[in-house]
Amino acid sequence: MLRAFLLLSFGALAHAACQGEADVLLILDSSGSIGKANYDLLAKFSADLTSNFTVAPDAIQFGTIIFSDSVQNIFNFNQFTNNSQVAQALLKIPYLSQSTHTAQALDYARTNSFTAAQGARPNAGKIAVVITDGNSQNAAETAAAAARLKQSGVTVIAVGVGSSISQTELKAIASGDSNVFNVNNYSVLDAIRAGLVTQACEAATTQAPTPTVLKECDRDADILLILDSSTSIGRPNYASLANFAADLTSNFKVGPSQIQFSALLFSNTVHNLFDFNRYHTNAEIQQALIHMPYLSGFTHTAAALDYARTNSFTAAHGSRTNVAKIAIVITDGNSQNHFETAQAAERLKNSGVKVIAVGVGGSISNNELLAIASTPADIFNVNDYSVLDDIKGELLVSACNDAVTLAATIPVETDEGTAHCEGEADILLILDSSTSIGRSNYATLANFAAGLTRNFHIGPDAIQFGAVLFSDNIRNLFDLNHFHTNDEISQALIHMPYLTGSTHTSLALDYAHNTAFTAQHGSRNNVGKIAIVITDGNSQNHAQTAQAAERLKNSGVKVIAVGVGNSISRAELLAIASDEKDIFNVNDYSVLNEIKNALVTSACEVATTTPAPTTTTTTTTTTTTTTRPTTTTSQIVVCESAADVLLILDSSGSIGKDNYALQANFSAELAKNFKIGPNNIQFSAIIFSTTVQELFDFQKYHTNNEIAQALLNMNYMSASTHTAEALNYARTHSFTPAAGSRPNVGKIAVVVTDGNSQDAAATATAATQLKQSGVKVIAIGVGSSISQAELQAIASTPADIFNVNDYKVLDDIRANLVNTACHSIPVTQAPAA
Known part of the structure; x- marks a missing residue:
């Protein structure tokens, strides 16, 4: 099989040619955000890129589509048979302008471009190169379309230009993180050409994964x-x-x-x-x-x-x-x-x-x-x-x-004669469901988890189990109070779905902290809390995983880490676990049962003792002392840091007066968990519907009572949900010296809303601009009408998203919300003298 060994120096790049056999589709963003001058640079880069491949009917074939509001086919795979023809066609591509409908382009690639009718060859590698500079109109649809395209056997390379497109979206599009490329602007696209050619050529010269064709399924x-x-x-x-x-x-x-x-x-x-x-x-x-x-x-x-x-x-x-x-x-x-x-x-x-x-x-x-x-x-x-x-x-x-x-043919083993726990605790299983495990090992993991739970006495006054799966996303398998018998829990675990994808461990740990261990999801106040993490690979971001683990442990949860195989580092397991003795290692999934008794014993230590509150941590630097919140499993935190905190409160018609009063009361109570003053926390608040109204700026009130009274008396605007206007107002008005915002303190915005905005794209853009200005944004979604995609676009990170079913239970998240806000304040910042 042929393989090109590319020269990575720029001077030699023009002479390096990829000689594999593949159909390569260029999927080029032609939306209004690019501009005609940049679009010309994109066209030239695309033409130059193709010169690094040997174009011929029995070598590399190129096809090209462009997209904005619609998709336009520029040329099919079999239309041009040499480099010169391909380059000339690319230099003449039309500019569509309009919006960024990436999902349509990805679906078109699968259902039209990569077909025999458009020149795609059945036994050639299939590669799509997506180049875009903006977030798509619908992130969820884009992720789904990309998953379908990749599942059909196409390797997808994603190139993001500028800072407007999220890395989450690029990762959702691409076939793995190694296939994601970023440049600051179109003028420097050529800087990634060598790496891009290398990735494409590897896919072209490696046997393409042919979609499985089955004549008959004889499974069970x-x-x-x-x-x-x-x-x-x-x-x-x-x-x-x-x-x-x-x-x-x-x-x-x-x-x-x-x-x-x-x-x-x-x-x-x-x-x-x-x-x-x-x-x-x-x-x-x-x-x-x-x-x-x-x-x-x-x-x-x-x-x-x-x-x-x-x-x-x-x-x-x-x-x-x-x-x-x-x-x-x-x-x-x-x-x-x-x-x-x-x-x-x-x-x-x-x-x-x-x-x-x-x-x-x-x-x-x-x-x-x-x-x-x-x-x-x-x-x-x-x-x-x-x-x-x-x-x-x-x-x-x-x-x-x-x-x-679905590991259903493996019977759950009985555990007579092994360790058994009779204590009282909430135990959350956090199970790796990423691609690296493989289906066979995943079946073994499911069976082990089911068997493990049989070593505990289950009941509302005994042990409760919850379970979450993680890969690129989080899947809540069941809440802590969902099942009350060993059989129910075992069956749910045996039939747990296999997600595949990458290992985003930090998302799972933050989900445990913000969601799983809350009253809304069945967690109890005065019992021990234990999380058992089982994973076989290093997370996508070690620093984020360590920080998420620290937040979880600081909230009073004992974390046990189980590492399978030798791909996960000891350092990561140490960062996750509460103590070195809470780390367990096995060589592979087939021998997980060897640690079962020890694992039960470790968990049961917490189940049979009263959970102790965590202690206050004080971090000191040469410029300031920042006191982090004190937390226990039953107390509300108090934050004494220095920051400007802006409440951005939905006042639209969908809420209703009764719920609006609950939101006002929650906001007033929330403010009481911060030490107010010119050298500590300052609060401001704005409300929004069709327009934005400032309730009070940062310098107006200096006591908790004043802030609480102002929030309790806030007026109800009704009308539509123009979230983008509120986010823009926060950036251009609230977080300015004229409104009392201080230059050298942390800046946090807390957005509370119960409905999708009038313009999702405008909201995402406004949120990005606010975050890029240095503001940490926390998003609270109330009810089920607001999409998680919109909350993700608003919030700074997935860990900064909170969800509640309705306004009556907002207080369930107050402790975690204060903790998240207070921990996000940089410890080296102090108010200007």
Whole structure:
């Protein structure tokens, strides 16, 4: 196999040529944020880049698309056969301007560019190079589209230009962190050309991962088809759906000891078509599907998802206990209630069911599909029912792989004769679900975790277990108060989904601190708190992981760290664990059971003793002393640092007067946890709806009582949620000397809101500008109407996001919120004399 050894010096770069065999697609941002002058630089860079590859029908082929509000195909892979032709076409690319719809471009690449019709070759490597300078219009849709593209066998390289695009988005687009490149502006793009060519050439000269093609799946699983039968489909399309469903089942080996199928239809009501144990041959299943009745009516997706959990996946309907459980939802419209659908989907997934979502047509939002599916990679889209067959191969592979993934064929071992714990504690399992583990090892991990919990006496007055998974994102498997028996916990762990992705350990530790160990998620006040982290690889950011672990430990949680294999460093385990004796190591997942007794003993030490409060930590420098908050598991913290804290409070119509009063009371109580004064904390507050109103600036009040009274008396504006205007006001007015802000102290903004802003893109831009000005932004989302993507765009880091179900329980997060705010204040800063 050919491999180019590239010369990395700039002088020799023009002569280095990649001679592999690959189809390379350039996906170029053509939005308004770039500007015509920079766009010309992008065109020239692209043309120069292609000169480093040998272009020919049996070597490298280039294709190019550009995107803004829409996607435009510039040329197909087989259109040009030499470097000169490709370069000339790139130098002439048109400028579209408008917005940054990255998701559309990634989906176009998968469904159009990388097809035989546009010159893509079946046995050549497939590479996409995305170059963009701004965040996409919808980060969630972009991540989902990128996951689909990568899953289809394409290596994606992401190039971010300037500081406006988030690293999170680039990482979501790219095939691994090594495929992310950054430059400050378009004029210096050439500085990364050598590295970019090297990465692309490695992919081109390495055998491309060919998407698996299965003729038949002979695994062991219960698969439920959840089929939309609403009026929006129409009878001709419904017939196509029936034929597709019948045809899909023919690719599975059906039987009581292999694949079992069940099916239900939904519209206004849910209609159970047949149970898992009803049919034992493909022919019987196909006949039942082909003749399924058409219900018509509205799209009550939530009812179908709840029925699946409470009826279909039960023994009474033929579902088996020790096999993988998979639901395939096919729908063409948004549900009647997105919130209810998202909650029903979460309940179904938390019960151990892998959910695959198929969206047909353009009427259903990608956000709803994301809420339904287990991961972005479990989402499939087609333009209409007539082309459902185009995704059959991918859908078959996905479902069959899931049947292997879910460790369901491994029985949970009993633990008679081993250590047993009778204490009282909240124990959170924090389990690595990243790609480095592998499906087989993940099954072993699931079985070990299930077996481990059987060594504890479970109950509301004894041990409670919670579990979270982590990779690129966090998945809450179940809350501390969700299950009350060993069997329930074991089953949930055995069927836990495999996320894949990178190892973002810090996100999991911050989630434990901010969310899992709160009353809202079942944590109790006066019991020991233990987190058991099991991981096999170093985190993406060691410093962030160490800081997140410190926050968690400072909140009164004992952290036990289990390292599997030799890829994770001892230093990282030491940073995570509460003490060196709380570190456990095993060579691989197959021998995890060797440490089970010791692990139970270590955890039980906390369960049988009263949790001790942590002590105040004082950090001293030559310029100032910053007192960090004192915390216990039952006390509210007090912060005595020096900072300017701005409350940015939603005053829109969606809140309502009663909830607004609760928000006012929470804000007043929050301010009491800070030592107020010209040399300590200063508060300011603004409220926003259609406009922004300043309640008081930083220099107006000097006592807690004055601030509390002003907040309790704040007026209610009602109207729309213009979050961007509030963030811009904070930067241009509040955090200025004229409004009393001090130059040499920490600056923190706390945003409390219950709804999505009127303009997500403008909000993200305003938040970025505020953060770049040196302000730490903490975001609090109330209820389920606000998207997590918007909160992530607003907040400085994922650890700075807090969520509550409604305004009544805001006080549940107060201690963690004060702790987060106080710990974010730089210890070397003091107010100017």
